[in-house]
Amino acid sequence: MMTALSENEFLVLNGAHLKKMATAKELARAVGVDPAEAEAVLNAAADKGQLMVAEGKYLLLPDGTNAVHEFYKIAYGALRSNESVLAWYERFETINDQFIKQVSEWQSADGDDRIQARLIKTVERLTKNIQELTPLIPRYQAYVDRFGASVALVDQGEKDYVCKPTLDSVHNVWFEFHEDILSVIGRPRDT
Known part of the structure; x- marks a missing residue:
């Protein structure tokens, strides 16, 4: 069972999803969150198996991608028919x-x-x-x-x-x- 992402978790993981591979600092700057907060979200997601770290860059894994897409469905579902x-x-x-x-x-x-x-x-x-x-x-x-x-x-x-x-x-x-x-x-x- 997947746990729904918080708004900040979504911002950071969506940044990783869109950038494909980036450092915590690059992701923080792109999505407008504090770098320490981005790093905390990224490390927690890595612990859950939602992303991996390679040479200081974060890459979203299928579980992370699924969580991001689920957030989109829930948060923006009404806009899909607007x-x-x-x-x-x-x-x-x-x-x-x-x-x-x-x-x-x-x-x-x-x-x-x-x-x-x-x-x-x-x-x-x-x-x-x-x-x-x-x-x-x-x-x-x-x-x-x-x-x-x-x-x-x-x-x-x-x-x-x-x-x-x-x-x-x-x-x-x-x-x-x-x-x-x-x-x-x-x-x-x-x-």
Whole structure:
């Protein structure tokens, strides 16, 4: 019998679920909790067999993934039939298609500034749109903050923050957000 996760346990374990493999500090920063609290949650989950630790990074195991998905079902079940949320998601898919195209163009053009400017405008549009959901899902403010931090670094000339996989780049934040909203509405990711 699985014990339901608390809100903080969910935040931290969901961070591990979305990031795939990260340190306690990276997870704490991503989900907006104190690093010591994140580490305590992660260590307790490791003791329960919900995740494993490899070289200081945490990887969610099937029991942990199941607990996270169960929390999504319980906490967000009503949103799965909320017409405004589902309409929001359909609008997101259009923006998502634009973003994917722009990232590919940016990579193909070796970080062209004009393409980068369009890509950042798309990120800013999504950030504004996410704020429509924060009354229903307050933790989504963390995505707004993370996008803002990454965009600020890109604006300062740190092009790695567009899509480098080892950083909290706009691409990585976008990918995690997409996984998250799919879990909220109960849809699998299309391949």
